[in-house]
Amino acid sequence: MQPYHTLSRVLPFPDANQKAWWDKLGPMLLKAMQSQGYDTEAQYAQLGMVYKCVLPYLGEFPTVENDATRWKSFLCPYGIPIEPSLNISQGILRYAFEPIGPDVGTEKDPQNMNIIQDCLKGLTQHDDRIDTTLHAEFSSRLLLTEEESRQFATTGQFNFGPGQGMHGFAVDLKGSRPMFKGYFCAGIKSVVTGIPTGKLMLDAVREVDTEGRITQPLDKLEEYSANGIGKLMLCFMSVDMVNPHDARIKMYGLQQEVSREGIVDLWTLGGRVNTPTNQEGLELLLELWDLLQIPAGPRSVAISHCSVGQPPEYMLPTLVNWTLLPGHSDPMPQVYLVPFGLPDSHISDCLVTFFERRGWTDLARDYKKNLASYFPDIDFTQSRHVQEAISFSFRKGKPYLSIYMSLF
Numbered sequence: 017m018q019p020y021h022t023l024s025r026v027l028p029f030p031d032a033n034q035k036a037w038w039d040k041l042g043p044m045l046l047k048a049m050q051s052q053g054y055d056t057e058a059q060y061a062q063l064g065m066v067y068k069c070v071l072p073y074l075g076e077f078p079t080v081e082n083d084a085t086r087w088k089s090f091l092c093p094y095g096i097p098i099e100p101s102l103n104i105s106q107g108i109l110r111y112a113f114e115p116i117g118p119d120v121g122t123e124k125d126p127q128n129m130n131i132i133q134d135c136l137k138g139l140t141q142h143d144d145r146i147d148t149t150l151h152a153e154f155s156s157r158l159l160l161t162e163e164e165s166r167q168f169a170t171t172g173q174f175n176f177g178p179g180q181g182m183h184g185f186a187v188d189l190k191g192s193r194p195m196f197k198g199y200f201c202a203g204i205k206s207v208v209t210g211i212p213t214g215k216l217m218l219d220a221v222r223e224v225d226t227e228g229r230i231t232q233p234l235d236k237l238e239e240y241s242a243n244g245i246g247k248l249m250l251c252f253m254s255v256d257m258v259n260p261h262d263a264r265i266k267m268y269g270l271q272q273e274v275s276r277e278g279i280v281d282l283w284t285l286g287g288r289v290n291t292p293t294n295q296e297g298l299e300l301l302l303e304l305w306d307l308l309q310i311p312a313g314p315r316s317v318a319i320s321h322c323s324v325g326q327p328p329e330y331m332l333p334t335l336v337n338w339t340l341l342p343g344h345s346d347p348m349p350q351v352y353l354v355p356f357g358l359p360d361s362h363i364s365d366c367l368v369t370f371f372e373r374r375g376w377t378d379l380a381r382d383y384k385k386n387l388a389s390y391f392p393d394i395d396f397t398q399s400r401h402v403q404e405a406i407s408f409s410f411r412k413g414k415p416y417l418s419i420y421m422s423l424f
Contacts, residue, residue, distance in 0.1 A: 068142060078094070078096060087128065091181070093332065094324055097114045099421070102419050112186040114128070136151070147260070147263075150255045157220040160208060164205070178332075202252060203251060230340040236289075246282075249269060269337075271334040279301065304366075337352075356401060359400055364403070367406070374415070
């Protein structure tokens with residue numbers, strides 16, 4: 017804990033909210049980095065970036081007392097504006113966050129858009145490797161214009177529930193140098209324009225991809241998304257903030273009818289992808305699905321946030337993303353199994369069993385111990401919210417899993 021304690025003694029905190037966020041995030045992120053073998057330089061560098069570039073944009077620190085009045089982020093069921101995750105296959109910690117502006121929810125900033133450029137400026141000043149070219153292209157197409165923002169604000173109250181927002185960032189903590197990507201949610205733009213979310217994003221990608229480098233996988237995804245089972249809905253996308261020729265574009269969807277058959281449909285694009293690698297990955301994905309025993313059935317997307325301090329009030333849809341890459345005719349799937357609402361002890365047991373079957377001895381031995389160290393105040397025999405989702409992908413003959421975690 018030395019880097020956290022050292023920085024806590026020397027860094028100034030301009031207000032109580034930022035100090036509270038630091039005391040919540042700092043120990044958790046540090047313990048996660050230490051458990052994954054980050055060296056001391058990387059620990060200081062990454063905590064320093066959180067202090068400088070993230071804490072000022074997290075808004076009110078969530079409490080039971082302010083839960084009804086604070087701005088709720090689209091990122092998490094509890095409306096928390098930052099969501100850590102751990103790529104346990106590669107030992108990489110990451111987090112996504114939605115910058116929260118000082119005037120959020122008022123007439124000055126009804127959709128929480130005013131702070132985006134200020135936060136982005138801070139990130140680019142911190143790391144000059146960030147390339148904002150594609151971020152700017154998609155911002156101009158998927159964020160509201162000033163006129164649309166005014167129009168939207170006068171049409172009535174919009175339910176800014178889980179998954180219903182505008183924009184966020186994700187940070188991969190690779191050693192001492194982070195990697196960044198931007199998220200764009202198309203739901204509000206769809207309401208304003210009357211254009212379905214999927215079409216908004218697909219059209220934006222085609223316009224930006226002027227050389228047609230990802231036309232093949234994009235065409236295949238568009239055809240599938242119009243016919244996928246389980247009430248599939250494309251809802252947001254992400255883009256790497258690197259040189260455009262090296263950037264990955266990912267399209268995200270929600271499958272509202274959760275089932276084993278739906279998982280197969282997402283992974284194979286309704287049978288359109290049937291390569292040996294795809295089938296090998298599918299076998300492992302279904303093994304994980306069978307272990308977790310997530311109840312099948314319909315899930316609503318028209319939901320409100322859960323209340324801080326209270327157990328989950330619902331279960332969530334299956335999430336998926338497809339990576340679109342030049343030179344790949346098929347979109348590359350990553351399916352998120354979402355056991356949010358099931359006992360955390362059950363989820364941990366299932367994951368350990370999966371690790372043991374893969375021969376991941378160290379991971380199977382340490383997973384529960386490490387998870388408990390990240391959240392020392394949580395009773396994992398009672399909690400049902402910490403391990404929100406488990407993402408699964410399969411690349412070059414290997415499964416890759418990430419665990420998405422709720423801080424509250």
